[in-house]
Amino acid sequence: TAKVKGLFPTKEDFKRMVPAVLRGTALGSALGILPGGGALLAAFAAYALEKKIKMRPGEVPFGKGNIRGVASPESANNAGAQTSFIPLLTLGIPPNAVMALMVGAMTIHNIQPGPQVMTSNPELFWGLIASMWIGNAMLIILNLPLIGMWIKLLTVPYKFLFPAIVLFCAIGVYSTNNNTFDVWMVAIFGFVGYLFLKLRTEPAPLLLGFILGPMMEENLRRALLLSRGAWSVFVTRPLSAGLLVAAALLLGIVLLPAVKSKREEAFVED
Template sequence: MDLLQNLQLGLENAVTLTNLLYCFVGVTLGTLVGVLPGMGPVATVAMLLPITYSLDPSTALIMLAGIYYGSQYGGSTTAVLVNIPGEASAVVTCLDGHRMAKAGRAGAALGIAALGSFAAGCFATVLIAAFAAPLTEIAFEFGPREYFSLMVLGLVGAVVLASGSLLKAIGMIFIGILFGLVGMDVNSGALRYAFGVDELMDGIDFVALSMGIYGFSEIIRNLEANAGRETVPEPVGSVLPSWKDIRESAGAICRGTVVGSFLGILPGGGALLSSFASYTLEKKLAGDKAEPRFGEGNIRGVAGPESANNGGAQTSFIPMLTLGIPSNAVMALMIGALMLHDITPGPQVMTTNPGLFWGLIVSMWIGNVFLVILNLPLIGLWVRLLRVPYPLLYPAILIFCAIGVYSINANTFDIWMTIGFGLFGYVFAKLGCECAPLLLGFILGPMLEENFRRALLLSRGDLTTFVASPISATLLAVSVLLLAIVVFPSVRSGREQAFREDD
């Protein structure tokens, strides 16, 4: 009964004219940034953070969430039509989706991707509703030492599941933690790493950091690449898949939904890991008997990953909503949005802001319905958008970013910081460093330090307190085990191979 009452509360909060409007705006923007290569959900959410400052917290979260899971829908459009993944998780969709487009079956590929994403999104939302309350009850048992160990596990998970070099991911985590420590120490009042700059007394602005390393640096990299696009196939054809396509894809959609929904909960996992895992599973299950072969236009190579990435995108909200721990860069930005509204993320959100908590969950069902309505009939519109030259879009985006950053504190120093972080993100991307671990380190670093110090104060400086608690000891043991396993040569080479599947 409690679940039904909570869902009723969420329905009352989500089904208001304002929240429905912003849910629609969010999923539409998400689809748009998924369609436009180079504009991902992280950069878009970062750019829109200043706007959320003037919105109700529930409305802001509903819109930002819609952008995230909506981008998973849109990312498949460019992957299928022009062989460019609009979103990183759509990389594997290119393999079979674009071959289907070349064979005149672009509509079927896009239709099955939309239906698979809808099914996965609905299932993932049910999981969130079912597991949110029990996980929150468990979270109330956490003290400072348990939270410290949980955050260590979150950072370790982000390192293990980050693409590229482990050493670089660890380095980016530590850089993010250092950025998070800039400013006044809340316990002693001492200034740290401010270097005499008055504007840094309150710390580095989260919006300036996130918008710089994702918004500005992404634009710089895309302008530098200036890659030509393939011609969009004409005609696209009917986006309603045949019954034969649905029968062939049903198993892949179910498997992808389950794989994505559970992998999305992992720190650093989310949509990207889910889509790769689903494609690998489908390819192994089909074996050499697949017709057509995987990589040559098999519809299951579209249905599985597209279901998995949407399921993974939505279940990544579980640790953020219940524990206050971001599982990926977008969830870190969502926590930043909560902090802009003076809401402390964590299990207390369910009790102090139940309308916000359950309204967000119910809005995901509504958002998935909106996305099916948007993606099936409006394919023609997205095709036209794919023909807009990128150099015409980017100046407008840069101006929008600068206005957004300035509007929060009315301080030009924030704009200079954003430009600086944009150059920082560009340089580190050229060095092969992923910026998502840095953002997670920036968010979790101060909380990690605070809980570490509180735990030591309560234990009078006894470090064994972190292994005296069964929960804390288990979380630390899992962290050590994850690092130990991934260091093994066979595991490391397999991990590196998994992230090269898009070549």
């Protein structure tokens, strides 16, 4: 096996990847704020964007080791992961499945996500901000000297890795309430998730709906109480009407056949 060496980018690598990093960071920051998995799409969108940019003479093709194809998506991924906290901490709305899990964790500890977090739990808010900087620094410290060990982990057979993951998931779920019923529920929903994968259906929206559903129902009842039962309040108020129109437009755009084909073609290597 070949020995991994030359981990630190060269001067030429920096010259080529800095513009890609800036583009990926800007794109990831914008997409990370959007609900519905914008942070998850950031890396893919950044990669597609880099492929659209004209290549320099002598540059390695994408899919063959082009550093822009790594730098930009990774930057977008990091930026999207951090800006996805903005709707969670300001509006209490999780923009993706990972943030939905964080809402569940906060609820378990009697913490209501939203703008009140900054005043009622300032240690949590500023701790999250500090953890982003500390986490990135720790990634550099850990990954560079231990990259050989991480590569070795890829050689672990899946037949050993999968049971270990299931075991740790079961231990974590059981330790929450010390209830075996929770473990069975995880197994049932794991089977449902397996069916979703076989049907090529994304399971993340189900988790988002499970978290956002009660919040939507509560605010729907509150709006109807304020409007004395008039459903027209959702289309007569500029803010709610604008959000409904934007949601309808986004849904229509995603369902367009041309958009579907473009999404499939975006990551086909030349």
